[in-house]
Amino acid sequence: MGSPLTKVSGVRWGELRDATGAGAGGVPSLLSRIAHGDEDTARTAVEELGDALCALGFVVGEATAPAVPFLLELAGSPQVACTADLLELLESICRTEQWHSAAASARNRAHAADHRRQTGWEAAARAAVHAGRSVVEGLASSVRPEEAAPARKLLRAMDESPPFR
Template sequence: MLKAPPRPTGRSDEEQDVGSLLRSVSGVRWGELRDATGAAAGGIPPLLSRIAYGDEDTARIAIDELGDAICALGFVVSEATAPTVPLLLELAGSPQVAWKVELLGLLGNIYRTDQWHSAAASTQGRKHDASYQQQTGWEAAARAAVYAGRSVIEGVASSIWPEEATPARKLLQVMDDTPPFPER
């Protein structure tokens, strides 16, 4: 049985420079967005930075806090979710970020969300039906953003480290098995 080689402890010249992670975070107008708690989304960039550059405890706490901000309760997304997804994919695809399992889990939660679509379907034809239009758009945009990063997830799924590859393969399966949102 072949064993995976040990993980490198240092960076080679070919590896992505850690300082180049999350450069596109400044291109998002975080102050104009709301997170899943209803708060301004300005707290998301520091959480992403803590995931990218923090020690184990710092990064794990930041992932939990970020999950609350962009996918509350594991199934409620917000307008800040879709702009955050490419940054999560960047982190998940980076050789320097060790929290791939947690990041893939969060991406899976985002992809599966249908809370707003379900609520809209239950009120269809009633007075409150139009009130869910914006939220269903958030879900559709978030799911599309995860799907747009499929090549990153496929890259992680081909990892020689099963602890990374297995959750990535599960996320790919979720992406293949989740039905599209119904037409409204």
């Protein structure tokens, strides 16, 4: 495997909002800390990314879907020290349906239309996780139980939470 994150600069992070509504310009730095930091640095960066990409563990933002391929790349990279943490974050992203639930429960159509953009973020994020299934399957067959168990858990989540239609 080559150097991780070679395509991260191709995303216009500064134009995207994270799950909290803040600018997503810090996402590349956090990804880099995961790729190149020691275990404590990487775990802290995953926590910070979790807050930015999947706030409260169930709300995604417009920067979530573009970040998912990099999370998958890092999870599949042998030099990354926090694979289980990345897989747990990906599971949370896969299971999100906050915006779809809010749109479905909206009493009037005008309010439901307010959620159209957010439901798109949610659908794109879940689809991005599903697109990385082969990476997760590879980790699920790992001889390292600290990787295999959370990968199998993510595969179950993917089966239980298919892409939105």
